[in-house]
Amino acid sequence: MWIYDKKLQYPIHIKNKDMRMAKFIITQFGGANGELGASLRYLTQRYTMPDDKGKALLTDIGTEELGHMEMISTMVYQLTKDASLDEIKAAGLESNYTEHGMSLYPVDSNGVPFTVQYFAVTGDPVADMAENLSAEQKARATYEHLMNLTDDPDLLGPLSFLRQREIVHYQRFKELYDEYVKKYYQPDFNQQC
Amino acid sequence: MNIFQDNQNCFQPFVAAQNLQSINPKLFDPQEAFMLGNLFKDIYMTYKGFSNYCIQPMSQREQALLEVQMYGFVAHEINLYLDTHPNNKRMIELYQKYAKKTKEAKEAFENQYGPLTVLNSSNKIPFEWVQGPWPWEYQN
Numbered sequence: 001m002w003i004y005d006k007k008l009q010y011p012i013h014i015k016n017k018d019m020r021m022a023k024f025i026i027t028q029f030g031g032a033n034g035e036l037g038a039s040l041r042y043l044t045q046r047y048t049m050p051d052d053k054g055k056a057l058l059t060d061i062g063t064e065e066l067g068h069m070e071m072i073s074t075m076v077y078q079l080t081k082d083a084s085l086d087e088i089k090a091a092g093l094e095s096n097y098t099e100h101g102m103s104l105y106p107v108d109s110n111g112v113p114f115t116v117q118y119f120a121v122t123g124d125p126v127a128d129m130a131e132n133l134s135a136e137q138k139a140r141a142t143y144e145h146l147m148n149l150t151d152d153p154d155l156l157g158p159l160s161f162l163r164q165r166e167i168v169h170y171q172r173f174k175e176l177y178d179e180y181v182k183k184y185y186q187p188d189f190n191q192q193c
Numbered sequence: 194m195n196i197f198q199d200n201q202n203c204f205q206p207f208v209a210a211q212n213l214q215s216i217n218p219k220l221f222d223p224q225e226a227f228m229l230g231n232l233f234k235d236i237y238m239t240y241k242g243f244s245n246y247c248i249q250p251m252s253q254r255e256q257a258l259l260e261v262q263m264y265g266f267v268a269h270e271i272n273l274y275l276d277t278h279p280n281n282k283r284m285i286e287l288y289q290k291y292a293k294k295t296k297e298a299k300e301a302f303e304n305q306y307g308p309l310t311v312l313n314s315s316n317k318i319p320f321e322w323v324q325g326p327w328p329w330e331y332q333n
Contacts, residue, residue, distance in 0.1 A: 006309045007258060008328045009266065010230070011248060015331075057276040064269065074329040081331070144240055157246035164230030164237070168273065171236045175277040 002063070009067040010161045014078040014154045019091030021150050022079035023109060028072045028146070028162070030106025030114040033138040035072055037118035039065035041135065048123045050180070057176055061169050068162055073104050075158060126184060129177035136170040217283055218274070223291075227263040232270035254306050255332065260298040261309065267291045 028034045042062030049055045080102060088097050096111060106114035120131045143163035147156055219234040226232040228248060250256040268291040271284055278284065299309055307321045308314040314322040326332050 003310055003312075006322075006328055007262060010227070010262065011255065011259065012329075013251070013331060053277055053279070057273065060269075060273055060276055064273075070328070077329050078331050147240065153246060157248070160240070160246060161230035163240065167236060167238050168231050168233065168270070171233075172273050172277055179277075 002066070008071055008074060009064070010071060010158055012071060012074045012078065012154075012158050014075060014152075016152060016154065017081070017083060017087070018079050018150070018152065018155075019083055019087050019093060021146075021152070021155060022076045023091055023093060024146055024149055025072060025079070025155075025159075026076050026104075026107060027109040028139070028142060029069060029076065029104065031108035031112075031142070032118050033135065033142045034106070034108070034114075034118075035065050035069040035139075036106050036114060038135060038139065039063075039069055040116075041119050041121065042132065044119055044121050045128045045132075048121075048125070048128075050125050050184075053179070054125060054176060057172055061172065064165070064169075068165065071158055071162065075155065076104060125180045126177065129173055129180060132173045133170060133177060136166045136173065140166040140170070216281065223263050223267045226270065227259075227266045232267060233274075251332075257298070257302040257305060261295065261302050264291050264295040264298050268295050 029036055031037075039062050042058045042065060046055050046058035046062065049058060083102070085097075088094060096105070096107070099105070108114075120128075120135075122128055122131070140163055143159050143166065147159050147163070150156065150159075220226070220232050221229065221234060221237070228246060229237060231237045248259065250259050268288060271288045271291060275281065275284055275288060303309055303313050307324060311322045314320060
């Protein structure tokens with residue numbers, strides 16, 4: 001069960017419309033390394049975790065990622081709010097406008113729609129954790145690419161915050177990954193001589 | 194652009210987890226942690242000198258909400274830490290401290306500006322929960 005809190009994890013106030021950046025940032029909503037995929041991946045993986053630590057961590061990080069999806073959606077919403085048809089055309093977003101109007105739709109920066117393939121769930125805790133380590137690093141890299149593409153501090157603040165969250169999540173998943181490898185694949189290491 | 198080649202100084206290599214399993218991790222203070230998006234000094238990783246964005250509240254309401262966000266963030270960071278280190282006494286005590294601060298900040302905000310969760314909606318008409326601003330709306 002989830003309960004909604006009427007706030008963002010981190011404040012977002014974007015003063016300047018920027019259709020171009022909206023087109024890029026939306027990949028962190030609907031792209032392969034985006035927050036929608038991350039939240040649903042973790043919240044799906046948690047059922048087959050072998051211990052309470054894994055269940056807790058995936059529940060808590062998966063929940064935080066839902067909040068990140070909300071932050072990304074907010075950025076895209078504020079960046080495109082009240083855009084004129086000319087601005088939509090200038091950014092090459094007519095196709096998106098045709099299909100979805102001004103609503104949010106999970107696509108990557110090339111306009112490729114979200115797919116459940118991004119879930120990547122194996123039921124194997126070590127494989128799932130390794131997947132998550134890689135996912136966090138890929139998301140970090142994507143945030144850095146996005147930061148390279150803008151100099152608007154209203155965007156850089158939240159992008160930098162979200163990038164740092166990937167680093168913290170990576171660390172927590174790494175702790176669990178190391179523990180699972182030891183527990184399930186290197187039990188001899190734990191034995192007393 | 195390849196930052197790994199162009200500017201080695203900008204990138205701090207990631208340190209292996211084993212070295213960081215100190216019993217008492219070094220922490221940023223709440224304001225700094227929230228600004229950076231990371232409570233833990235040992236795993237903080239800067240990028241090209243970005244990452245230092247001061248948050249300037251534009252109104253009393255935003256200031257009150259920032260308190261909720263900041264303490265909530267610190268409590269959440271400790272929560273994630275405790276998921277993988279559930280026996281750390283000092284961090285459990287810190288969790289209690291920041292959970293309490295979050296609750297107090299929430300209560301202070303809600304008394305002034307309306308409910309953050311529907312459960313705390315009052316008996317006013319119209320139903321307070323329905324009223325904006327919603328979190329994604331641009332607010333001055």
